Amino acid sequence: MFKNWRKVLLAGIISISLVGTGYVGHDLISTPNVSAESASKNAPGYQKNAAATQLDEIIERGYIRIGMTGDYKPFTYLNPKTNEYEGYDVDAAKELGKDLGVEVQFVSTTWPDMLKDLQADKFDIAVGGVTRNTARQKNAYVSQGYISFGKVPLIRAEDKDKYLTIEDINKPSVRIGVNPGGTNESFVRQYLSNANVTVVQNNLDIPGLVADGTYDVMITDTVEAMLYARKDERLYAALTDKPFTNSEKGYMIPRGDFIYASYLEMWMDEMKLQGKFDALYKKWIE
CATH class of the missing domain: 3.40.190.10 (Periplasmic binding protein-like II)
Known part of the structure; x- marks a missing residue:
């Protein structure tokens, strides 16, 4: 019993000494408050001015x-x-x-x-x-x-067995029409650099240019490719069940x-x- 009281008394003396030096006030009191404030500011969804939305x-x-x-x-x-x-x-x-x-x-x-x-x-x-x-x-x-969706080739129906892989399309002899600035062009630049690529400003023009033989391939999304293939029997949306990307x-x-x-x-x-x-x-x- 005496030993336990001695431990309590010793702990109290140490605490008083630390307060007197300012050590507790700086490290044991202030630091947890700063950490909590910092944590709240870095929390997901924190907004400094909630009204500014x-x-x-x-x-x-x-x-x-x-x-x-x-x-x-x-x-x-x-x-x-x-x-x-x-x-x-x-x-x-x-x-x-x-x-x-x-x-x-x-x-x-x-x-x-x-x-x-x-x-x-x-x-x-x-x-x-x-x-x-x-x-x-x-x-x-x-x-x-x-x-x-995924990236697929929109091609002529007569070529439906011709362009089945990246390798089939990535050739200098293959003419690709692509619209500028979006993910279609990014895909073409990354994977089809050997093909003969032409940037067509109006995306709406490209399906018709493929159908009439100006270009061989339009790289686009499955949804758009299927839409144009349904509207024009000259066109075929290839690989819609296994697109190049997801x-x-x-x-x-x-x-x-x-x-x-x-x-x-x-x-x-x-x-x-x-x-x-x-x-x-x-x-x-x-």
């Missing part, structure tokens, strides 16, 4: 600006007859506006300029067949995926806004749960 700005102004290229069926297409956008992601964007309680304003962009335009605050969100990848995620926030489409917003990103992810979850993405798939893709 683009979500509130969109709601307050009464409209959301939707950036899209208008050249990528079936996700986005600027119909020259009506001068209106139409497609899977056009309808999805209208759903987003309705759920936010705001109007939708479509803003024209291009694949080479999409990220720069988003960063320059020309629009609030980029949609229209935007591929999820780590390169984009370095400079923006790309949402969860809503549809899977990816997903998502929506892209400025990075660093946890509140805005959280709303977008929740909205997409609800679109899936309520079957609205399925309905869009049936309308525009099946």
Whole structure:
């Protein structure tokens, strides 16, 4: 018993001594508070000024600006007859506006300029067949995926047994038409450097140029390839069951806004749960 009391007394004397020197006040009291504050600031979702979110700005102004290229069926297409956008992601964007309680304003962009335009605050969100990848995620926030796809060759039906592998296409004799600035061109530059590649500014022109023999191959996504093959019997969407790549489409917003990103992810979850993405798939893709 005496030994135990002696230990308690000794501990008390040491504590008083440390307080007197200021050691406890600096290291044993202040440090845990600093660590807790630092940990909270580095925690996922921490935002220094919670009010500074683009979500509130969109709601307050009464409209959301939707950036899209208008050249990528079936996700986005600027119909020259009506001068209106139409497609899977056009309808999805209208759903987003309705759920936010705001109007939708479509803003024209291009694949080479999409990220720069988003960063320059020309629009609030980029949609229209935007591929999820780590390169984009370095400079923006790309949402969860809503549809899977892969890169495949769109070719003439008469050549359906001719271009079955990368090696079959990656030859100087093979003429490839590709749109600039997107993942189609990135794929071609990385894997088909030996082919005869021509950059075609308007993505909508390439399928017809393949069909009429100007080019042999268009590298594009499974969804777009199947769409054009259904519309033109001269065309064939090859390897759709075993594409060269596996990816997903998502929506892209400025990075660093946890509140805005959280709303977008929740909205997409609800679109899936309520079957609205399925309905869009049936309308525009099946």
